[in-house]
Amino acid sequence: MTHRVLVADDDRQMVRTLCDILRMHGWDAHGVHNGNAAVEAVRAEPFALVLMDVRMEGLNGVDALKQMKSVRPGIRVLLMTAYSAAELIAEAEREGAMRVLPKPVAVPMLLDMLSDVENEPRRVLVVDDEPAFLHSLADVLRQHDYEVLEATTLDDAITQIEHEEPGAVVLDLILDGAVSGESVFAIRRVSPAVALILYSGHGPALDAVHARVGNRDIRGTLRKPFPPEQLLDLLDAAFS
Numbered sequence: 001m002t003h004r005v006l007v008a009d010d011d012r013q014m015v016r017t018l019c020d021i022l023r024m025h026g027w028d029a030h031g032v033h034n035g036n037a038a039v040e041a042v043r044a045e046p047f048a049l050v051l052m053d054v055r056m057e058g059l060n061g062v063d064a065l066k067q068m069k070s071v072r073p074g075i076r077v078l079l080m081t082a083y084s085a086a087e088l089i090a091e092a093e094r095e096g097a098m099r100v101l102p103k104p105v106a107v108p109m110l111l112d113m114l115s116d117v118e119n120e121p122r123r124v125l126v127v128d129d130e131p132a133f134l135h136s137l138a139d140v141l142r143q144h145d146y147e148v149l150e151a152t153t154l155d156d157a158i159t160q161i162e163h164e165e166p167g168a169v170v171l172d173l174i175l176d177g178a179v180s181g182e183s184v185f186a187i188r189r190v191s192p193a194v195a196l197i198l199y200s201g202h203g204p205a206l207d208a209v210h211a212r213v214g215n216r217d218i219r220g221t222l223r224k225p226f227p228p229e230q231l232l233d234l235l236d237a238a239f240s
Contacts, residue, residue, distance in 0.1 A: 004028045004045070005114070008038035008052040008064070009080075018051065018105070025111055035059030039067045042075060049117050051110070054081035054088055054100070062092045069096055073195040073219055074167050074238045076117055080105050096193025121147040122239050123164065127157045128172040137170070140228045146235065154183050161190050168219070168238050170231065173200035173209060181209040184218065195219040195238035199226065 005027045007018045015031035022029035030047075032038050036059050038052055050068065054061040061079050068075050079092050082103040089100045101110070124146045128134040131152065138148040149164055151157040154175055161169065169187055187196060199222035200206040206221050220234040 003118070004030065004047045006038060006041055006047045006050045006052075007031045008033070008035065008050065008056070008061070010034055010053065010056045014053075014103075021107055022114075025114075027114065035061060035064035038064050039071070042068045043071050046072065047075070049076045049078060049098075049114060051078045051080065051105075053103075054079050054092070055083060060088070062088050062095065062097075065092060065095050065097055069193060072237075073193060078110075078113065094192060122168075122235075123147045123149065123166040124168045124170060124235060125149040125151060125157060125160055125164070125166040126170045127151045127154070127175070129153065129175050130172070133172075137228075137231075141231075141235070144232055154186060158186060158190055161187065161194065165191070166194065168195040168197065168235055170197045170199065170235075173198050173206055174202065181212050184209065184213050195235075197222065197231065197234050197238075199224055199231075201225075 005022055007015050007029060009015050010033050012033055015033060019029040019031045030041065032041055035056050038050065042050065052061045052064060065077050068077060077097050078099055078101060079097050080101040080103050092100055122145065124141055126134055126138050126148060129152050134150055134152065138150050141148045149160050149166055151160055171183060175183065184196065187194065196218050197220050198206060198209065198218055201224035203223050206223060210218055210221050219238050222230055
């Protein structure tokens with residue numbers, strides 16, 4: 001995992017202070033001073049985590065978070081605020097912020113959270129009602145150091161998403177013989193930020209659901225049979 005952290009705040013002294021503290025503890029910290037610059041930085045290269053103020057001139061932290069998630073669905077974002085902004089905080093949590101911290105940020109707590117991020121497993125849920133293919137795909141991912149969960153039904157998948165919080169879901173579009181984009185919406189309702197990858201042997205159905213749902217909700221699509229390298233590339237991008 002990259003040890004790069006992005007700090008975004010329109011208080012330049014705050015950015016300098018936080019970056020200095022993070023560098024003292026072994027992190028490669030970079031600072032920007034508005035939401036637009038933060039989004040562009042995330043678009044340009046991966047970061048282990050973004051620490052960003054909620055209230056900034058121009059693009060606020062919540063809107064910047066949304067744009068970051070559209071570029072890198074697996075990006076981890078901690079927001080911080082010195083104000084009571086209940087609606088913005090609730091929206092940030094819905095959009096996948098790890099947490100909203102009060103300012104001034106408690107440095108020991110921040111370092112503990114960074115340590116958790118550094119040691120966080122790359123957890124993937126694979127959902128397929130064909131056990132042989134499911135186990136084969138899961139074994140490939142485990143060989144590449146992913147922690148893999150398995151589910152054969154959408155209900156089981158939803159339960160595991162709620163309790164295990166995978167960073168990515170690899171989903172067979174056709175479960176129990178039915179083709180539906182509703183499985184995508186069901187997963188999105190439980191975990192708006194999860195990186196979702198769809199696959200199927202039925203290309204037209206896959207294309208139709210992708211067109212219906214849109215790029216924001218699907219990280220990528222694969223047509224069976226697909227080489228494992230294609231899936232690994234998508235997952236590596238999702239966790240970067």
